[in-house]
Amino acid sequence: MNKKAILIILTALAVVLPFFTGAYVLSIFISIFVFLSLSLSWDMMLRTGQLSFGTAGFFGIGAYASALAVANLGLNPILSIILGGLFSAIIAFALGFVVLRLREIYFAITTLALTHVFSVIIRNLSDITGGASGTILPNAIFNGDPKLIYWAILLITFMVIGISEMFKRTKIRFAINSIRNDETTAKSSGIDVFKYLLLVFVITSAIQGVIGAFYAQQFAFVNPESTFSLNFLLLPIAMALVGGIYTTSGPIIGALILGLISEYLKLLIPYGHLVVYGVIIVLVVLFLPEGIFKSVKKLFASKDNVGSDINAQS
Amino acid sequence: MPSLETKNVVKKFGGLVATNDLSFSVDNGEILGIIGPNGAGKTTIINLIAGTLPVTSGKIIFSGEDVTNFAAHERNQKGISRTFQTVRPLDDLTAIENIMIGALFGQKMGLKDAREVAKEICKLIGFNNFDRSIDQLTVLELKKIELGRALASDPDLLFLDELMAGLNMEETYELIDVIRKLQKRDLAICVVEHIMKVVKELTSRVIVLDQGQIIAKGPYEEVSQQKNVIAAYLGEDE
Amino acid sequence: MSLTKKQYIMLFLLALIILIIALWQPHALIYGIQRGSLYALIALPLALVLGILGVLNLAHGEFLTVGLYLSYMLYERFNLDPLLSIIPVVIILSLIGAGIYLLTIKHVLKDGHLNQLLLTFGVSLILIEIINIIWTSRPRNVFTSYSYSSMSIGNFSFGTYEFLYFFMAIAVLILLQLFLKKTRLGQATFAVGQNPRGAKIVGINVSYVYLFVFTLAVAILGLVGAVMLPRTAIFPAVGSPFSLKSFALAAMAGLGNMNGILIAGIGLGIGEAVIKSIPGAGGWADIVFFGVLIAVIIARSYREGN
Ligand SMILES: Nc1ncnc2c1ncn2[C@@H]1O[C@H](COP(=O)(O)OP(=O)(O)OP(=O)(O)O)[C@@H](O)[C@H]1O
Ligand SMILES: [Mg+2]
Numbered sequence: 001m002n003k004k005a006i007l008i009i010l011t012a013l014a015v016v017l018p019f020f021t022g023a024y025v026l027s028i029f030i031s032i033f034v035f036l037s038l039s040l041s042w043d044m045m046l047r048t049g050q051l052s053f054g055t056a057g058f059f060g061i062g063a064y065a066s067a068l069a070v071a072n073l074g075l076n077p078i079l080s081i082i083l084g085g086l087f088s089a090i091i092a093f094a095l096g097f098v099v100l101r102l103r104e105i106y107f108a109i110t111t112l113a114l115t116h117v118f119s120v121i122i123r124n125l126s127d128i129t130g131g132a133s134g135t136i137l138p139n140a141i142f143n144g145d146p147k148l149i150y151w152a153i154l155l156i157t158f159m160v161i162g163i164s165e166m167f168k169r170t171k172i173r174f175a176i177n178s179i180r181n182d183e184t185t186a187k188s189s190g191i192d193v194f195k196y197l198l199l200v201f202v203i204t205s206a207i208q209g210v211i212g213a214f215y216a217q218q219f220a221f222v223n224p225e226s227t228f229s230l231n232f233l234l235l236p237i238a239m240a241l242v243g244g245i246y247t248t249s250g251p252i253i254g255a256l257i258l259g260l261i262s263e264y265l266k267l268l269i270p271y272g273h274l275v276v277y278g279v280i281i282v283l284v285v286l287f288l289p290e291g292i293f294k295s296v297k298k299l300f301a302s303k304d305n306v307g308s309d310i311n312a313q314s
Numbered sequence: 315m316p317s318l319e320t321k322n323v324v325k326k327f328g329g330l331v332a333t334n335d336l337s338f339s340v341d342n343g344e345i346l347g348i349i350g351p352n353g354a355g356k357t358t359i360i361n362l363i364a365g366t367l368p369v370t371s372g373k374i375i376f377s378g379e380d381v382t383n384f385a386a387h388e389r390n391q392k393g394i395s396r397t398f399q400t401v402r403p404l405d406d407l408t409a410i411e412n413i414m415i416g417a418l419f420g421q422k423m424g425l426k427d428a429r430e431v432a433k434e435i436c437k438l439i440g441f442n443n444f445d446r447s448i449d450q451l452t453v454l455e456l457k458k459i460e461l462g463r464a465l466a467s468d469p470d471l472l473f474l475d476e477l478m479a480g481l482n483m484e485e486t487y488e489l490i491d492v493i494r495k496l497q498k499r500d501l502a503i504c505v506v507e508h509i510m511k512v513v514k515e516l517t518s519r520v521i522v523l524d525q526g527q528i529i530a531k532g533p534y535e536e537v538s539q540q541k542n543v544i545a546a547y548l549g550e551d552e
Numbered sequence: 553m554s555l556t557k558k559q560y561i562m563l564f565l566l567a568l569i570i571l572i573i574a575l576w577q578p579h580a581l582i583y584g585i586q587r588g589s590l591y592a593l594i595a596l597p598l599a600l601v602l603g604i605l606g607v608l609n610l611a612h613g614e615f616l617t618v619g620l621y622l623s624y625m626l627y628e629r630f631n632l633d634p635l636l637s638i639i640p641v642v643i644i645l646s647l648i649g650a651g652i653y654l655l656t657i658k659h660v661l662k663d664g665h666l667n668q669l670l671l672t673f674g675v676s677l678i679l680i681e682i683i684n685i686i687w688t689s690r691p692r693n694v695f696t697s698y699s700y701s702s703m704s705i706g707n708f709s710f711g712t713y714e715f716l717y718f719f720m721a722i723a724v725l726i727l728l729q730l731f732l733k734k735t736r737l738g739q740a741t742f743a744v745g746q747n748p749r750g751a752k753i754v755g756i757n758v759s760y761v762y763l764f765v766f767t768l769a770v771a772i773l774g775l776v777g778a779v780m781l782p783r784t785a786i787f788p789a790v791g792s793p794f795s796l797k798s799f800a801l802a803a804m805a806g807l808g809n810m811n812g813i814l815i816a817g818i819g820l821g822i823g824e825a826v827i828k829s830i831p832g833a834g835g836w837a838d839i840v841f842f843g844v845l846i847a848v849i850i851a852r853s854y855r856e857g858n
Contacts, residue, residue, distance in 0.1 A: 051666050101853045104665045105608055110849050113796060113842040120842070124835040131835075171425060174411065174418050181404040184366055187386035188396055190420030190467055234677055237670065246406075271688050275681035281674030285667050286659055 014154060018147040026146045030218070032259035033153045034211055037160040039236035039251035041207040044167055047246050048200050049180035050103070054111030055208055055236055057118045060228040062088040062209025063216035064122055067135050070217070072128070077141040078152075081213040088209025089202050096198045119228035134223025141217035149218055156214060160207055164248040167200075176200065231274070238277040241284040315378050317342045317471050317502035318363065318394075323372035325358055325526075332358040334526040336372070340502045342470065345493070347513045347534060348506045350523035351546055356506045357399055359523070360473045364396045365389040376471065390420045395469035397460040399476045399506075403448045409455070410436065410444040413462035420467025428466070435462045439492050454485045461492070471502045478512050490515055510538070522546065562815050573822060578708060580825040586714035588821020589721040592814040593776050595798035596724055597769030602799075603808050604745040604765045607657060607668050610795050611676035615770050617791030619645050619777025621683055624786060627694050634694055634781040642774040649770025653763060661762065676792070683788040691787045699782035716779060721814055724772060728810060741765055745808070800845035803852075820844060 018026060038055055045052045062084035069075040069083050095114065102110055122129045129135060142148035167173060175196040178186035186193055212232075216222045235258070236251070243254030258277065265273040288295045316339040323336040333355040340346045348356050361367040363374055365386035374382045381389050395416070404412050410432050417428035436444065441458045443451070451459065457477055464472060474493070478486045486509070493516060497503060507513050513520060514534050522530040522537055524546040530537045537543055573581045598612045622641045626632040632640075656675060660667045699713045731738040743751040744761045752758050784790065801820070805812025820840055827837040 051669060053669075098850055102849060105669065106849050106853065108665075108669055109608070109796070109799060110846055113800075113845050116793075116796070116842045117839060117846070120836070120838045171418055174407065174415055177406045178404050178415055181406055182402050185398070185402045185404060185463075186415075188364055188366060188390055188398075189415045189463055190387050190390040190418075190422075191415070192385070192387045192419075234673065237673070241670070269685060272681040272683075272685035275678055275685065278674045278677030278679075278681060282656055282671055282678065285671040285674065286656060289667070 011158075015151075018150050023146045026150045028259065028263050030146075030150055030153050031263075032255050033157045034215060035235050035239060035259060036252055036255035037153075037157050037207060037211050038232060039239040039255050040160050040164050040248065041204040041211075042233075042236045043240045043245055043247075043251050044164055045200055045204045046240070047167065047176045047180060048197055049183075050100075050197065050201075051108045052111045052201075052204070053108050053233060054114055054205075056228055056230055056232040057111065057115030058088040058092060058205040058208035059212035059215070059232045060115070060122070060224075061091060061118050062212035063222050063227045064129060064212075065209070066213030067137060067216040067222040068128060071135050071137055077139075077217045081141075081156075081210055081217060084213025084216070085206040085210035088212070089206035092202045092205030093198070096201045100194060100197045100201060115228060115230075115233070119224045122228075123224040130223075132224060134221065134225075134227070137217070137220035140220040141214075144220075153214060153218075156210060161248060161252070163203065163207070168248060172196070172199075234274075234281075235277055238281050238284075242280055316340060317344075317377060318504075319375040320359075320363065321373040321375065323359070323362055323374065324370045325355075325362055325367065326370045331526050333362065333523075336523075336526070336528060338521055338528065338531070340471065340504055342502050343497060343500045344519070345497055345503045345505060345517045347517035347520035348504055348523065349508075349510075349513060349520055350529075353525075354523040354546075355526040356523055357475055358526075360396055360475055360504075360506065363389075364394055364473065387419070390416075390467050390469075391422070393468070393470035394473075395420070395464035395467045395471070396473035397457075397464050397475055397477055399479070401456045401460045403451075403456060403459055405448050407448070408444070409441070409446045409448065409451060409459055412448070412459050413466050416463045416466025417468075420469075431466055431468075432462070435465050438465070438495065440488065453480055454488075457481065457489065461489070465496070469501065472496065472504070474503065474505045476506055476508060478507060478509050486512060510534075559809075559811055559815065562812070566815055566819055569819070570822065573826060577826055577829050579710065580829040581822060582710045583828075584822030584825030585818055586711075586717055586821070587825060588818035589718035589814070590714070590776070590780070590817075591794075591797055591801060591821055592817030593717055593721040593724060594773065594794050595801040595813050595817060596721075596728065596810060597772040598795070598798035599802040599805070599807075599810065599813055600728070601766055601769045602802055604741060605657075605661060605762055607661065607672070608665075608799060609657070609769075610669060610672040611652075611679060612672075612769075612773070612798055613791035613794035613796075614676040614679035615645065615649060615791070616773045616777050616780075616794055617683060617786070617788065618648065618679055619774040620781055620784065620786045620790060621687060622774070623778040623781045624692060624694060627781070633696065634778050635696075638775055638778040641778045642771045645774035645777070646767050646771045650763060650767045653766040657766065658759070658762070676795070680788045680792070687788070689788055691785045693785040694781050696782045713783060720776075720779065721817070725810055725814055737761070737764065796845065797841045800841045800848070803845060803848050 017029065038059065042052060042055050065087035066077075066080040066084035069080045070077055075083065099107065099110055099114070123132050126132075140149075142152070167176065175186070175191050178189065178191055179193050179196060183193055212227070216227070239254035239258050240251045241254065242258055243250030243252065258280070262273055262276060265276055319339040321337050323333055324331070325333045336355075336359060338346075348359070350356055358367065362369050365381070365384060365388070369382060372382070373380055376389070376392060376394060379392070381392065381394075384392070404415065407415070410429070413432040413435055414425075414428040417423045417431040418425070421428075421431070423431065433444070436442065439458045439462055441455065441462065443455065448456075448459075461474070461477065478489060481489070490512065493503065493505070505512070505516060517534055519532065520534050520537055521528050522543050529546060530540050530543050570581060573584075594612075594616060598609060601607060601609050601612075619641055622644055623634050623637045626637040626640060627634055652675060656671055657668075660671050701712050702709050703712045704710075732742045733739070740751065740756045741761050741764070743754070743756060744758050748758055751761075801813050801816045804816040824837045824840045827840060828834045
């Protein structure tokens with residue numbers, strides 16, 4: 001069986017899953033797809049060499065834009081998800097002109113600080129946002145029908161995967177890789193570094209905004225504490241690290257592995273099951289910089305090679 | 315109209331004056347040598363013209379246009395290319411992809427066209443290991459990649475910063491032949507070199523920099539006899 | 553303490569602002585000095601590690617949290633007064649810090665910033681979650697009679713316990729500087745901070761200095777934690793905001809400028825307190841640090857760009 005066939009089968013399985021399982025399993029996969037998409041978006045930014053800690057921030061403002069549009073303006077929830085993405089994209093575009101001058105630790109810290117600033121602003125605009133207690137929507141999207149919610153996030157996830165692959169297969173990949181490897185070489189070869197950074201920053205922020213909006217509509221609820229939770233940053237990072245950074249498959253595999261593990265651990269240790277994510281981040285950074293999955297694959301690949309060598313000799 | 319003209323270019327790093335009042339020009343089809351002892355400001359003037367560093371004062375005119383305030387990538391797209399003194403390949407791309415970069419962005423081509431251009435350049439510079447990863451390349455091959463990427467932007471003005479450093483005689487002559495071919499295509503070329511044999515072979519004219527200033531100019535044979543040039547190089551091995 | 557000209561100007565401005573605020577908002581002034589000293593006290597060890605090891609420790613605030621919980625644990629189990637728990641807390645936390653350093657941070661010193669940030673981020677998550685597992689997320693506090701002592705001038709009264717932060721900040725600042733200038737180990741530390749490779753050549757055991765500096769930084773946090781406990785309701789994320797706030801102060805002061813950290817800390821502390829004292833606008837106080845942090849970083853990038 002070749003790769004393509006496996007992919008088609010997996011895709012088909014993902015699409016028909018709601019026919020075979022109940023609400024509980026679906027809710028697990030909905031959550032996995034949410035984090036998978038965030039993880040991919042974080043990785044896409046990382047491919048330019050920029051470590052963003054702003055994932056939770058753009059997730060949060062997308063969530064708020066969507067929830068408030070539904071609560072205050074009566075916007076259709078599906079449209080509000082698009083609006084959430086647009087809102088995050090616009091904010092990212094405006095901030096990008098300043099923030100994208102920064103590099104390394106300064107970019108990382110500034111994006112993290114921005115996340116806090118967003119949440120403080122939202123908490124204080126209490127007339128519109130409901131302040132610290134947040135805003136509750138009258139209805140979850142699709143009236144809370146788990147099947148429809150599942151298919152909606154699946155569709156979004158497919159689109160995010162598509163964007164990630166587009167980043168891999170087009171000219172954009174050359175620009176992104178060059179910028180990460182050596183900005184001076186990139187500039188001297190005609191690459192408009194800022195333009196590409198801005199493009200990636202806006203697209204990944206839009207994805208985070210869409211996911212945040214979806215999340216808000218799924219739970220019909222936003223609140224500064226939980227909507228801007230750093231879990232929406234840390235978990236995606238851990239997932240990408242586990243599966244392997246700079247790839248599309250890495251965050252997907254990482255999200256599946258960690259999503260399932262943590263679901264299990266949640267039952268075992270209700271408080272503190274996230275410790276696994278911390279341990280994984282630390283272990284991966286220390287021992288498996290290529291990601292668990294890639295390293296294991298390499299291990300098998302090298303075994304295969306040994307095998308084929310022996311075969312060739314006999 | 316000369317391809318490049320610099321007018322009173324000054325660059326200061328804090329208190330250090332790296333280039334002082336530099337004015338010179340290069341014509342199409344000409345190879346100009348830029349020589350001088352270590353720290354004379356040779357790489358700096360390339361950085362200023364290519365736009366990787368901003369000038370402190372002065373003007374840079376390329377093909378009749380004032381490009382002093384253009385970003386580095388815009389200058390590349392307009393036709394200024396350079397190689398780096400220490401090779402700077404992009405590790406996560408294959409050999410030919412490194413060369414393609416120049417065509418993709420310097421010439422704004424699509425992937426297919428860029429690959430064709432890169433292949434042609436490979437033919438010109440004598441490079442065959444298209445799909446090798448960077449860490450498998452020899453020094454000569456890395457230099458070729460460096461040159462190839464610069465050429466893929468289809469430059470009118472090309473700077474070569476100590477391209478021959480670290481190569482043996484045979485390899486050096488291989489690259490000299492390539493540069494001669496480029497000259498026939500009417501490129502304006504500036505070579506920065508410490509290897510005087512290369513300067514003698516290639517250039518019709520040189521400028522000698524010392525402490526950021528032009529202390530001599532003219533054909534290499536004449537300039538190399540001048541006392542101040544010899545004094546500047548004193549203690550330097552060639 | 554020798555001050556640069558810039559610091560004199562800053563001190564003068566600070567004094568002026570303090571005077572104005574003293575007349576206008578005396579409560580905010582006192583509260584601001586107390587909080588600001590605490591911020592500086594916590595930022596000093598972060599700046600030390602950043603300056604010498606070159607690592608921005610995103611788990612900094614969590615070490616403080618662990619210190620707070622250790623002190624709390626000693627109080628709960630053995631009824632040990634938080635101020636008396638300083639010594640055991642400092643010792644235990646130092647051991648934890650040294651252990652974590654040797655197991656993790658030591659191995660990414662030569663890596664890029666990416667790995668260092670991710671690693672310390674991971675460490676912070678582990679510490680928070682371990683606390684969550686042991687103590688759950690329920691807030692806890694400790695009551696001591698002295699911590700609510702107060703003083704009044706006329707009809708104006710204020711808490712005195714938290715002035716301790718101010719005196720501790722000054723003491724830690726002076727001791728650190730004496731240590732760096734007067735002791736052999738301190739001089740070695742200073743040399744390593746300036747030029748690690750050179751220090752190695754002249755025979756300084758760089759990896760020992762790194763371990764020492766990191767442990768010292770964590771030990772200071774243990775001290776701060778024990779002193780803070782009587783006035784602080786603790787929960788697993790209580791220390792987390794201090795990592796970024798500390799970095800804000802270090803960035804404002806500039807690398808290696810310890811006096812500047814105290815000045816910046818008090819300045820921002822007062823800024824926060826003034827905003828807090830404005831009716832209806834109190835919630836915006838949280839934005840002071842993050843806003844200043846972003847502004848400083850961006851201003852610096854523009855200055856370097858030109
Ligand atoms: N980015 C920089 N910041 C500060 N000083 C610099 C910078 N780049 C170069 N310099 C200084 O400017 C002077 C000129 O350097 P440059 O690299 O141009 O010399 P060069 O002629 O290319 O020397 P070499 O033959 O060794 O390559 C040197 O003193 C160098 O130290
Ligand atoms: Mg040079």
